[in-house]
Amino acid sequence: MALIRKFLTIFVRVWFTAKMAMQGILSNPLRSALTILGVTIGVTSVVSLMGIGEGARLAVIEQFESLGTNVIQIQSHHASVVFEPEYADELVERVDGLLVATPIVNTKATMKWRRAIGSVEILGASSDFPTVRDHKLIAGHFFTSLHVKQRSPVAVLGYNIATGLLNGRNVVGYTLTLNGQTFRIIGVLAQKGNGVADNIDNKIVIPYSTALKLDDKRTVSEIWGKAPTSLDADLAVVQLSRIIKKKLGIGAGSSGSPSVPTDPGIIEKEMLLKAAAGGYVVYDSVMPYPGSGSSSGSSNLSFIGEDIVTITNLNQLVEEADSANRVMTLLLGGIAAVSLLVGGLGIMNIMMVAVNERIEEIGLRRAVGAKQGDLLLQFLLEALYVSIIGTIAGIVAGVWGLGIFENLGYETAVSMHAIKIASAVALSSGLLFGVYPAISASSVPPIEALRRQ
Amino acid sequence: MLEIIKLKGISRLYKIGQVKVTALNEIDLSIEEGEFVTIMGPSGSGKSTLLNIIGCLDRPSAGTYELSQKRVEKLSDSALADIRNKYIGFVFQRFHLMPALDALGNVQLPLIYRGVFGRERRKRAKAALEMVGLADRMHHTPSQLSGGEQQRVAIARAIVVEPTVILADEPTGSLDSKSGSNIMSIFRNLNREQGITIVQVTHSEEMAQYGSKVVRILDGQIERIDKVG
Numbered sequence: 001m002a003l004i005r006k007f008l009t010i011f012v013r014v015w016f017t018a019k020m021a022m023q024g025i026l027s028n029p030l031r032s033a034l035t036i037l038g039v040t041i042g043v044t045s046v047v048s049l050m051g052i053g054e055g056a057r058l059a060v061i062e063q064f065e066s067l068g069t070n071v072i073q074i075q076s077h078h079a080s081v082v083f084e085p086e087y088a089d090e091l092v093e094r095v096d097g098l099l100v101a102t103p104i105v106n107t108k109a110t111m112k113w114r115r116a117i118g119s120v121e122i123l124g125a126s127s128d129f130p131t132v133r134d135h136k137l138i139a140g141h142f143f144t145s146l147h148v149k150q151r152s153p154v155a156v157l158g159y160n161i162a163t164g165l166l167n168g169r170n171v172v173g174y175t176l177t178l179n180g181q182t183f184r185i186i187g188v189l190a191q192k193g194n195g196v197a198d199n200i201d202n203k204i205v206i207p208y209s210t211a212l213k214l215d216d217k218r219t220v221s222e223i224w225g226k227a228p229t230s231l232d233a234d235l236a237v238v239q240l241s242r243i244i245k246k247k248l249g250i251g252a253g254s255s256g257s258p259s260v261p262t263d264p265g266i267i268e269k270e271m272l273l274k275a276a277a278g279g280y281v282v283y284d285s286v287m288p289y290p291g292s293g294s295s296s297g298s299s300n301l302s303f304i305g306e307d308i309v310t311i312t313n314l315n316q317l318v319e320e321a322d323s324a325n326r327v328m329t330l331l332l333g334g335i336a337a338v339s340l341l342v343g344g345l346g347i348m349n350i351m352m353v354a355v356n357e358r359i360e361e362i363g364l365r366r367a368v369g370a371k372q373g374d375l376l377l378q379f380l381l382e383a384l385y386v387s388i389i390g391t392i393a394g395i396v397a398g399v400w401g402l403g404i405f406e407n408l409g410y411e412t413a414v415s416m417h418a419i420k421i422a423s424a425v426a427l428s429s430g431l432l433f434g435v436y437p438a439i440s441a442s443s444v445p446p447i448e449a450l451r452r453q
Numbered sequence: 454m455l456e457i458i459k460l461k462g463i464s465r466l467y468k469i470g471q472v473k474v475t476a477l478n479e480i481d482l483s484i485e486e487g488e489f490v491t492i493m494g495p496s497g498s499g500k501s502t503l504l505n506i507i508g509c510l511d512r513p514s515a516g517t518y519e520l521s522q523k524r525v526e527k528l529s530d531s532a533l534a535d536i537r538n539k540y541i542g543f544v545f546q547r548f549h550l551m552p553a554l555d556a557l558g559n560v561q562l563p564l565i566y567r568g569v570f571g572r573e574r575r576k577r578a579k580a581a582l583e584m585v586g587l588a589d590r591m592h593h594t595p596s597q598l599s600g601g602e603q604q605r606v607a608i609a610r611a612i613v614v615e616p617t618v619i620l621a622d623e624p625t626g627s628l629d630s631k632s633g634s635n636i637m638s639i640f641r642n643l644n645r646e647q648g649i650t651i652v653q654v655t656h657s658e659e660m661a662q663y664g665s666k667v668v669r670i671l672d673g674q675i676e677r678i679d680k681v682g
Contacts, residue, residue, distance in 0.1 A: 009568025016565045023553050364549040367510060368610070369538025369566035371531045447510045450545065 017374055021381035024354060035350045036390040039430070042340030043394020043422045044401060049336045050418030051402040053329030055411040060325055064318040066192040068133040070233040071314040072098070074223040074240065078308040081248065083220045085208055088126065091225065094243060097236030101225035102126040105211040107218050109178040111204070113165055120161070121203045122178065124211025124218075130189075132226040133200070140172035140187030148207040155183040159191040160201040178204070179214050230315050237313050244309055333418060337425055343390065344429030347383050351437035355379060362441055363449025375442040383434025384427070391426040395419055454485035456519075457617055457650060458507060463516035465502050465673075476502040478673040479516065484618070489644040489651045491661040491681075494670035500654050501622060503670065507652060508541050508620045509533045521617055538566050542611025542619040546626040548603045550595040550610075556582060557591045560609045567614070581609040585639055601632030608639060612649065619643070621653040625660055637663040 025032040074091075076083065088101040105124030110117060127145045129135065135142075139162070143154045155178070157171065162185075165171050171185050183206065192200050212218050225240075227233035355362070362375055398419075402412040465477040476499045484490050494500045505511040506518065509525060512533075518526040525536055537543075542563075550559045560578040569577070582591055585605040595603050604624060611619050621640065625633030641663050643649045653664065661667050662681060669676040 005568075008570070012565060012568045012570060027553055360547075360549060361551060364545075364551070365562070365566075366534065367508070367537060367543050367549075368563040368614075369534050371534045371566075373531075374566065445511075447505050450510075450549065 013374060014377065017378045018381055021378050021385060024358070024378070024382045025385055028354075031350060032386065035346050035386050036393065038346035039340070039343040039387050039390025039426055040394040040397060042336070042343040043391050043426050044397040045336035045339050046333055046422035046425070047395055047398025047415075047418050048401045048405070049332040050329055050415050050421075051398065051412045052405060052410065053325070053332045054413040054415040054418070055402075055406075057322060057325035057329060058413050059411040060321050061318060063193070064314065064321065067314055068135075068226065069315070070227040070230055071132060072225045072227065072233055072236055072240065073310075073312045073314065074225070074244070075310050075312070076221045076308065077310065081308055083223055085126075085212075085220050087220075088223045088225070091223065091240065091243070095225075095236050095239045097227045097232035097234075097239065098225045099228050099232075100128040100131050101223055102128045102132055103208050103220040104222035104224055105208045105218050105220055106222070107211055107214060109204075109214055110180075112177040112180075120178070121199075122211055122214065123200070123203045123205045124208035125205055125224075126208055128226075129205060129224075132224050135192075135200070136190040137187045138190045139170050140185070142187050142205075143207055148209050151209040151213055152207060153181055153183045153210060154186045154206065156187040156189060156205040157185060158189055158201040158203045158205070161204060162188040178206075181214070233313050233315055237311055240311050244311070248309065329415075333421060337421070340422065340425045340429060343426065344387075344433040347386050347430055348433035348437060350386075351379060351383050351434055352440075354382070355437050355441040358441075359444065359449050359452050362444055363446050363452075366446035367450065372442040376438045379438035379441045380431065380434050383430050383438070387426050387430025387434075390430075391423050394422065394426070398422075454487065456483045457486050457521050458482070458484040458652075459517075459519040460507070461517045463503075463506060463513045463518060465499070465506065465511070466514045475673050477506070477513070480673075480675055482668065482675065484650065484652060486650055487644070487648050488666060489641070489664040490653070491664040491667045492652065492654045492670060493656070493658075493661060493667055494676075498670045499673040500670045504620055504622055504652065504654050507618075508543060509536050534566075538563055538614065540617040542614060542616035544604070544607050544611050544619060544621040544624045546623040548595070548600075548607045548627075550603055550606055552595055555592045555594050556587060556598070556606045556609075559595070559606055560613050562610060563614045577613055578609070581613040582606070584612065584643075585609045599632070600628050601635055604628060604632070604636050605639065608636070608643075612643065612647075616649070618650040618652060621651065623655055624653060625655070625657070633660065 074083075083103060085103040088103045092098050092101045102125045105122075107122045107124065108119055109122050111120040123129075126148055127143055130137070130142050137156070138159070140156070142156055143152065146152075147154050155176065157165075162171050165174070165176075170188075172187060174185050175182050176185065177183065189200060189205070208220065212220070225236065227236050365375060399414050402414055406412045460480055460482040463477055463480045463482075464475065467474045467476055480503065482503075492500045492503060502511065506513050507520075509520070509528075513526050516526065517524060520536065520540060523536075525533070528536065551562070554562070557575065557578050560581050561574045564574045564577060579588070579591065582588060585608050587602060587605050587609065590598060590602060590606075593602075595606070598606065608619075608624075619640075624640070625636055628636065637660055640651055640653070644651050644665075651664070653660070655661060665681055667679045667681060669679065
């Protein structure tokens with residue numbers, strides 16, 4: 001019973017103190033509003049800047065993901081290294097982590113559509129291409145392995161090309177000519193947007209066998225493979241680099257290959273690099289240090305200072321780009337958080353003034369029975385109210401601002417993370433900067449407070 | 454009669470830089486229940502210091518102080534706040550009302566720190582305001598009240614806690630003579646009809662006549678004690 005009575009007593013005091021703290025804010029509305037604005041600006045900038053940063057990050061991820069997940073690209077950068085188309089199938093057989101693989105032929109052709117003539121980028125691939133790149137078709141179907149085998153003149157159009165031909169009407173079944181050869185359009189790929197350096201929407205995909213035939217100079221310079229999981233992709237890169245190294249005649253146990261210097265030191269260096277970087281990189285003496293990024297899952301086989309073959313795990317690229325963007329977002333948030341600190345200082349400033357102005361009230365309260373704790377609570381709550389109101393207004397303004405930004409065509413994301421950080425920093429700075437004024441309010445001796453004019 | 458205030462050898466020293474100032478020097482004073490005591494003395498004589506110590510707003514440097522048979526001179530800050538809340542009603546020269554609260558709200562203030570609930574609090578505050586003749590001014594804020602009315606609100610705030618003693622520090626000091634004598638008659642009525650003990654500090658011989666006893670202070674010591682009338 002006594003305990004309940006005591007609890008109720010405290011409740012009455014705290015309730016009243018909370019009310020008085022609110023009255024303290026309302027008693028000088030303009031001043032309170034300006035202080036609140038200081039906090040609001042800080043929270044708004046954190047929420048909006050981090051939202052913009054987060055939006056940019058997601059946009060980059062989206063772009064990378066348009067290239068397909070768990071994709072491994074094997075690219076030749078040297079004219080002397082050419083892949084046989086059958087090599088793709090061989091790799092799928094030999095590498096456990098590789099689900100499918102397609103040889104890629106990149107070329108250009110002169111396209112003729114009705115009376116119009118233009119240059120267009122051609123991508124030669126196998127029938128596994130949609131699987132590798134996670135492509136969907138919006139019309140027709142993709143070519144089959146039979147088409148590839150028979151070098152059929154069939155074409156699957158990228159979205160932009162397809163919509164450009166007949167003002168958006170279905171073009172499947174029509175024909176066009178590439179380098180004078182007539183191709184039947186059998187399918188249209190779904191839109192991918194501006195993918196990273198791929199730009200499939202503006203290309204025409206035809207069987208690689210047909211592409212090799214378009215002119216004599218074309219070769220298979222790339223093989224794209226797909227792994228079922230990201231772990232498989234990592235393992236596949238390891239295996240692939242070993243196989244390709246062997247094939248090119250460099251690396252352990254294959255010294256004496258005519259295209260590589262037979263210096264035994266190479267082998268030694270390679271061992272050292274393996275140990276140091278944990279990667280599968282071969283460098284010759286011109287390039288003494290491993291470049292950044294090559295140790296993290298991609299693999300470069302170098303020859304006289306130039307990469308001759310690169311094995312790239314796209315997942316890795318996504319992760320690297322993502323972590324760079326995360327840092328960027330945090331940096332933006334951090335800079336904005338400084339303005340939160342300034343908002344906190346504003347609270348402290350205004351609370352010091354308030355304590356001075358209300359010194360008489362403080363003395364009177366103490367005279368009629370308020371304890372130090374009552375006054376401490378009152379002024380702390382007042383500071384906290386300011387930061388709470390400022391935080392809520394800041395979140396609303398920040399989200400609203402992001403909406404405007406989004407309407408302007410930028411990609412943004414309301415980040416819960418940013419809202420949490422901003423609220424936590426704003427509220428704790430309100431408390432932190434409210435403590436000193438509150439303590440000074442509660443520790444004035446009552447007679448002194450009553451005496452002051 | 455019951456001695457509700459009993460000061461023995463009370464001294465109060467201040468240190469201003471290197472200089473020690475003796476505000477009160479070994480004062481012995483007893484005040485009985487139902488008395489109306491006036492403390493008088495020239496400026497700097499220590500009369501306000503004495504009132505502050507009686508009101509538990511200040512602690513003596515030496516001596517003992519019994520309030521209602523309880524030793525209070527060594528109590529903690531928070532315990533003194535409770536003592537002030539329960540036993541003492543203050544009336545100040547400058548009223549010290551909260552500008553944001555109306556008369557009713559101001560009178561309720563001490564009851565809030567006692568933890569009295571809303572309805573009960575309002576009932577008691579109304580009764581106190583009626584006692585000082587302000588039943589029709591309950592919802593006026595201090596700025597809408599005259600000086601005399603403000604001081605009456607302050608008196609209502611003092612009596613609402615049913616204090617052992619009301620301490621008034623120059624209660625008529627900021628009022629014209631008419632309002633001043635009005636305030637003093639309220640004090641006399643409270644003293645005579647309710648039996649409330651009152652201790653006031655004043656400069657004015659005229660206001661001193663309302664009390665039953667005048668304690669004259671000079672240089673921190675009691676010069677003499679006169680009976681009135």
